[in-house]
Amino acid sequence: MANVKLKLIMERSAAGGSGGCSTYVPGSEETEWRKDSAEEIGALLSGIRETFGDRVHISVMDPRSIFSFFDLFRYRVRGTDPVWILNGRKVFEGVPSRDELEQSIQRLL
16 A cells, blocks of 8 residues: 655644743734644544554644745745645645545545
8 A cells, every 4th residue: 555645734832832821922812723723633643643554654844944945835835724735735724624634645545
């Protein structure tokens, strides 16, 4: 069976870690959305790992990293929505459902 390369381009938390700071930060509503989104993505990636094991190679890149510079142009990454790339093709922006993601991977195996 073929292996699938899953690349996820998404911003990682600037705060780093899971500290429970209660200080108000302007725009924190968006931060809360990102936190929920990050938890949902974490569950998605864990599910993919459980379902497909070593047949899917997962890499996560922060768009603010110099290493993702060319990918930002190649895949037309805009804004802060996560971008999902399977075997070099952009397949989703935002957070897909687990079924959508699994079906897309299954087609490539």
